[in-house]
Amino acid sequence: MTLHLPNPDGTLRAYEPRTAPPAVPVTGGGSAFTSRTVFSAAHVVADPFADTTPDGPAAVDWDATLAFRRHLWSHGLGVAEAMDTAQRGMGLDWATAAELIRRSAAEARAAGGRIACGVGTDQLTATAAATVTLADVRSAYEEQLAVVEESGAQAILMASRALAATAKGPDDYLEVYGHLLRQAAEPVILHWLGPMFDPALDGYWGSSDLDTATDTFLEVIAAHPDKVDGIKVSLLDAQREIDLRRRLPQGVRCYTGDDFNYPELIAGDDQGFSHALLGIFDPLGPLAAQAVRVLDTGDTEGFRALLDPTVELSRHLFQAPTRYYKTGVVLLAWLSGHQSHFTMVGGLQSARSLPHLARAYELADGLGLFPDPKLAQERMRNLLSLYGVNQ
Template identity: 75%
Template sequence: MTAAPVAAAVPARPPLRSRTVFAAAHVVADPLADTTPDGPAALDWDATLAFRHHLWSHGLGVAEAMDTAQRGMGLDWPAAAELIRRSGAEARVVDGLLACGAGTDQLPPTGASLADVQAAYEEQLGIVEDVGGRPVLMASRQLAAAATGPADYQELYGRLLRQAVEPVILHWLGPMFDPALEGYWGSTDLDAATDTFLQIIAANPGKVDGVKVSLLDAGREVALRRRLPDTVRCYTGDDFHYPELIAGDDHGFSHALLGAFDPLAPLAADAVRLLDTEGPQGAARFRAALDPTVTLSRHLFRAPTRYYKTGVVLLAWLAGHQSHFSMVGGLQSARSLPHLRRAHELADGLGLFPDPELAASRMRTLLAVYGAAGT
C-alpha cells in the first residue's frame, strides 16, 4: 500500500525553460532500522520525499531511482519500486517533472537470459508508466552479461521501444560508474558502440525523448549530440564538464540529468535561469555562475567514481536536509574522512549551506566520532 502524499506547497519557482534539467536524487536511509549491508533497504520515507520537494521547489525535475539513489548499490528492486510509486504521487501534487529509472535489477547478477532481461525491463517500465513518470531505460548489468554482440542490444531495445507508451530516455552509463557495464552496446570500442546506439534510435523514430550520456568525455558527448535526430535531446550525465555542455556551442547544447545537481540544486537552477532570461547572451554569466562548482563535483566523482553517493549524502546532511549521515548498505563508509572534510570545505566555499554553522558543527561531530577532532 502506497502512503498518502506528503503535504507540500506548489513549487516556489517555476520550471526552467531553456533547458530540461533533472537532478538525480539520493535516498535517505532509516538510521534506526535493523538492517545489514546485503539485506533489504530501509528508507526514511518522509525525509526522502521531502528532498524531492526541495528539488522541485527550485524548478528542477527529479530523476528518480537512478544510480544516485543507490540502484545496484544497496537499493533493492522492491524498495526502488515503492520509491517510484511514492515519488509519482508527490509529483502529481506539485505538477513536478519526474523521470524514473527502469532496469533489470530484480534479476540475479548472473545467469539471466535475454528473455529474462526483456521481461524484467517490461515489468519496471510498466510501473514507471503507471505513475506517469518519464521512463529512463537504464543500462543493465544482466544484459551486458547475456548479450553476445550489437544485434542483441538492437533487438531487445527495439522490442522495448516499440511497446513503450511514451518516448523514453536511453541511458548510457560508462564503466567508471559501474564496471559491470564494460562493453555496453556490444563493443568496448566506443566508436562502434556509438554507432549501435544511434542505429537503435534511428530504427525507432518517435520513441526516444532523449539520451543520457555518462561517459565523462565532453568531446565524445558533443560528437554524439551532433549526430542525434533533431527530435532527440541529449541529457548530459557528465559530472566533470556540465557547464560547457549545457551552455553549448553554435551547433547546439545538452540538457541535463546529473547526480551532481542533487547537492548543487540551488546554484544550478539559478544559473540555468540566466539562460532562460538572457538567452545566448547569458551564456557567459551562466558559465561564471556554474564553473566554480566543477571543483566540488570532480571531487565528489573522483575515482572510484561509483562511490560519489557518499559525498552527496554527506552534503545533504550538512545542509540540514536530513538528520543523520547513514546510508543504505552502510555506504557512508565508502569515502575517507579527508575526502569528506574536503567536500565540506568546497561546498562551504560555494555557499551551499543554508546554515554554515550547522554544517560546521555536524562536520566536527563526524570527525570527533572517528577520533579526528581538531585535525
C-alpha cells in the same frame, strides 16, 4: 571557529568556515526554465534506526526522502528517480525502488513537479548469471517499465548489468531495446552509463570500442526516433558527447550526465547544447536552478560564472572510484540540513575516506552551498570527533 581537517597524508590543516549567508536563496520559487530541461538525480535517505545489514533489503526514511524531492521541485528542477544516485544496484533493491517510484510519482503529481524514473533489470541480481537469457532480460525490463508507466512518470531505460553479461553482440542490444521501444507508451530517455560508474557495464552496446558502441546506440535511436525523447550520456568525455549529440535525429535531446564538464555542455556551442540529468545537481540544486534561469535570459557568461566554480567540487565527489560519489552527495545533504543523520543504504557512508569527506565539506562551504553554515560546521565537527580528530 576554526576546524582542523585531515589531509590525505595524515596531517591536519586549519580551516575557517564561512560565516556569510548562502550564495543563493534557500527557498525555491520562480518561473519554469525555458532554455533547458534539467533533472537532478536524487539520492535516497536511509532509515538510521532500521535493524538492517548491508546485503539485506533497503530501509528508507520515506518522509525525508520525499521532502528532499519537494526541495528540488521547489527550485524548478525535475527529479530523475531511482537512478544510480539513489543507489540502484548498490544497496537499493528492486522492491524498494518500485515503492520509491510509486511514492515519488504520486508526490510529483501533488507538487506539480516533473519526474522521470529509472527502468532496469536489477531484480535479476539474485539469479545466477549463467542462467539468465535475453528473454529474462526483456521480461525484467518490461516489469519495471510497467511500474513506471502505471505511476504516470516518464521512463528512463537504464543500462542493464544482466544485458551486458548476457548479450553476445550488438544485435542482442538492438533486439532488446527495439522490443522495449516498440511497446513503450510514451517517449523514453535512453541512459548510457559508462564503466567508470559501474564496471559491470564495460562493453555496453556490444563493444568496448566506444566508436563502435556509439554506432550501435545511434542505430537503436534511428530505428525508433518517435519513441526516444532523449539520451543521457555518462561517459565523462565532453568531446564524445558533443560529437554524439550532433548525430542525433531531429527532436531527440541529449541530456548530459557528465559530472566533470557539465557547464560547457549545457551552455553549448553554435551547433547545439545539452540538457541535463545530473547527480551533481542533487547538492547543487538551488545554485544550478539559478544558473539555468540566468541562461534562460541568454546570458551564457553569467551562467558559466555561477556554475564553473562548482566543477572542482563535482570532480572531487566523482573522482575514482566514481561509483562511490553517492557518499559525498549524502554527506552534503546531511550538512545542509536535508536529513538528520549521515547514514546510507547498505552502509555506504563508509565508502569514502575522512580526508575525502573533509575536502567535500571545505569545497561546498567555500561555494556557499550550506543554508545554515553554522549547522554544517557543527555537524562536520561532530563527524571529525567521531573519527578521533580532536578540535
